[in-house]
Amino acid sequence: MHLVESGVRGSKLQLRQMVLARGIIETGYSTVFIPESFVTGLSVKNFELSGASARKSLYNKTVSTYKPGYLTRQMVYCMQHISITEDDCGSQMYLPYYVDEKNFKAFYGKYYLDENKQLQVITEPEKFIGKIIHVRTPLFCKAKVGVCRKCIGEFYYPFKEVGIIAAQTLGERATQLTLRVFHTGSAISLQQELQELQKYSDYLIVDRNTIINKKQCSIVLETGTILTKKDRSLLKDTLVQLQFEDTTINITLPMNTRILTQTFNNIPENTPLFQIMPTTITNAIELLEKFLSKKIEINSLSELQQYIQIVANLFNYEDVFPQWMIELLSFALLTDVYGKPISVTKDLKLPLIKQPIKTIPHLLGLGLLFETPRKAIQTQILYGISVDSPLKELLYL
Numbered sequence: 001m002h003l004v005e006s007g008v009r010g011s012k013l014q015l016r017q018m019v020l021a022r023g024i025i026e027t028g029y030s031t032v033f034i035p036e037s038f039v040t041g042l043s044v045k046n047f048e049l050s051g052a053s054a055r056k057s058l059y060n061k062t063v064s065t066y067k068p069g070y071l072t073r074q075m076v077y078c079m080q081h082i083s084i085t086e087d088d089c090g091s092q093m094y095l096p097y098y099v100d101e102k103n104f105k106a107f108y109g110k111y112y113l114d115e116n117k118q119l120q121v122i123t124e125p126e127k128f129i130g131k132i133i134h135v136r137t138p139l140f141c142k143a144k145v146g147v148c149r150k151c152i153g154e155f156y157y158p159f160k161e162v163g164i165i166a167a168q169t170l171g172e173r174a175t176q177l178t179l180r181v182f183h184t185g186s187a188i189s190l191q192q193e194l195q196e197l198q199k200y201s202d203y204l205i206v207d208r209n210t211i212i213n214k215k216q217c218s219i220v221l222e223t224g225t226i227l228t229k230k231d232r233s234l235l236k237d238t239l240v241q242l243q244f245e246d247t248t249i250n251i252t253l254p255m256n257t258r259i260l261t262q263t264f265n266n267i268p269e270n271t272p273l274f275q276i277m278p279t280t281i282t283n284a285i286e287l288l289e290k291f292l293s294k295k296i297e298i299n300s301l302s303e304l305q306q307y308i309q310i311v312a313n314l315f316n317y318e319d320v321f322p323q324w325m326i327e328l329l330s331f332a333l334l335t336d337v338y339g340k341p342i343s344v345t346k347d348l349k350l351p352l353i354k355q356p357i358k359t360i361p362h363l364l365g366l367g368l369l370f371e372t373p374r375k376a377i378q379t380q381i382l383y384g385i386s387v388d389s390p391l392k393e394l395l396y397l
């Protein structure tokens with residue numbers, strides 16, 4: 001009792017369960033009432049039942065924390081070499097952003113162009129709400145190695161290793177968000193989305209989370225929609241028009257929905273069209289992992305902006321992240337780990353990135369695994385693996 005009252009450990013609920021009765025227990029399948037207490041002792045069956053929630057939370061913690069943990073490692077690996085190397089690279093390219101009430105905090109400390117075309121630091125971001133600002137960004141930094149301070153922005157505590165700081169901060173956020181999902185879950189929101197489709201039951205059938213057409217139709221996706229290469233899923237919430245012979249249905253498909261149909265015109269009846277996936281932070285992490293390891297084609301500035309927005313949306317769950325971290329992650333994703341950053345020509349056309357972005361899915365062949373530089377070079381010769389990494393200088397010393 002003293003333990004509970006002093007607030008050191010436990011609660012009155014736990015005392016009640018010990019002395020009075022275990023009470024109402026969620027087992028995952030049903031709700032049961034256990035009249036026995038820990039003092040009187042539980043029957044074998046009730047003991048098993050009362051442990052259900054504890055087992056479930058243990059399982060969830062084990063299963064769901066390895067993903068963001070691995071993601072953090074991937075991000076640290078892909079961003080560790082980015083540091084501030086110079087003060088000003090003199091880049092004349094700026095990324096436009098629309099500042100609104102949700103995202104304004106993200107721009108604190110960034111350099112922007114004011115009306116007189118002068119470079120200024122944003123100290124009061126709330127002043128820019130409702131405006132478009134042109135900011136300096138690491139994506140267009142001209143520094144030969146790493147990035148410059150003007151492109152990153154000013155911090156309260158000046159530090160140089162921006163890559164690692166950003167990676168660990170983003171990774172920590174991913175872990176936090178995963179842990180939070182234990183309480184909220186996402187099955188409910190998915191059900192709601194599918195229930196809205198019931199009113200089109202003459203045209204569409206919803207089978208679990210798959211949408212099937214009852215009559216022949218054509219599909220028009222929102223302009224600028226990007227599908228992932230591997231499983232043809234949507235990168236953001238997308239407006240879709242289903243054109244039937246006698247009617248047109250507009251629906252919004254949530255992020256991560258898979259497009260099952262191969263053709264978009266004159267789709268025969270009873271074709272599975274879309275598969276809606278629940279959008280949880282775990283899905284979001286999977287999406288980011290796709291970014292981290294698969295090729296991404298970016299052809300224009302608007303696509304780049306869209307892409308940065310997608311990355312930002314993954315992390316900006318309740319409060320916003322400093323924009324420079326998101327930009328730095330995008331910069332790292334668009335940069336080959338070993339290679340040079342993407343070159344941007346004056347007409348703002350980004351080259352097609354054909355090479356997959358190298359991350360650490362398999363640590364093989366990377367300097368980190370080896371105990372000594374000699375061993376690394378030996379392995380390189382033996383297996384013909386290139387050790388042409390940021391660690392190269394270190395290895396050949």
Ligand SMILES: [Zn+2]
Pocket residue numbers: 088089090091140141142143147148149150151
């Ligand atoms: Zn720069």
